[in-house]
Amino acid sequence: MGIDRLRLRPVETPLHGFAGDRVISEGAISLPVTAGEGQSQVTLLVDFLVVNVPSVHNIILGRPSLNAMRAVVSNYHLMMKFPVEGGVGYVQGDQREARRCYSVAVRKGSVKQALTINALDPRDLAEDTSIEDLITVPLEEADPSKTVRLWSSLNSGQQAQMLAFLRDHKDVFAWSHEDMVGIPPEIMVHKLNVDPDHKPVKQKRRAFEPKRYAAIAEEVSKLLNVGFIEEVHYPDWIANMVLVKKGTGKWRVCVDYSDLNKACPKDNFPLPRID
Structure with missing residues (x-):
C-alpha cells in the first residue's frame, strides 16, 4: 500500500485475543474503505489498528465498521449486503480465491511473519492456480x-x-444413532413449556411421494431402534414430517413444530446483551 509509518497514531490500549494473549499495537491509521461495485457501493473512513502478530489476514473489519455500513453478513451464502442510495449493495465472497490466498500466504511463510500494512501482491495470486483440497x-x-x-x-x-x-x-x-448415548435424566431433562390454556393442534396428514415415504420410514426406524422416540397411541399433538434435500442428494427428515411453538410462551430475553 506504500503507507508511511509516520502516519500511524500512537495507541496505548492493548488488544486481547481469544486465548487471553495481550498484544500492543504499533499504532492506528484511518483509511477509506469502499465496498460494492459501480453505483451500488459505499465508502467510509475506518480506523485500523496495526499489530505485529503472525496472521494470514491483511485486514479485519470489526463490528463498528459493519454497523456503520449497516451491513448484514451471511457466512452460509458468503455474502454481505448493505443499503445504498436507491438500492442495496453487496459483496460476494469467493471460497476458491480465499483458499488460493491462504495457500500463497502459507507457502511464502507469511503465517510466521509479522502482519504489516502492506497488502498481498495480487500478482502472487495470479501466479498460483492451485486450490488446496481435503484428503x-x-x-x-x-x-x-x-x-x-x-x-x-x-x-x-x-x-x-x-x-x-x-x-x-x-x-x-458419533458414527451412528447407537453411538449417541444421550444425557441421563438425573443430570438434565428438557421439557416443553406449553401453555395449558392453548388447545392442542392435530395437523392434517400430508401426502408424500414414495421416495419421501421411504426416507421417513428409514429415519423413524433408526430413532425407534435406539430408543430416541417411542410410539404414542392417542396423541394430543400431531405434527407432519418435513423433508429437506441435502447436498448429497439424500433427504433430511424434520418435523413441523410451528403449531407447538405458538403454544409455548416466548422468552423476551433469550440471550444476554453480548455487545
Missing part, C-alpha cells in the same frame, strides 16, 4: 468406513500428529 484418511484401521478429512497441504509429521490427536479422542465422534 480422506481412515480413523480406525479395523473399520475403513470411519474416516476423517485432513488438509492436503499438511506434511507427514503434521498429519501424524493430527491423526494421533483425533484417534485419542475418537470417543467424541
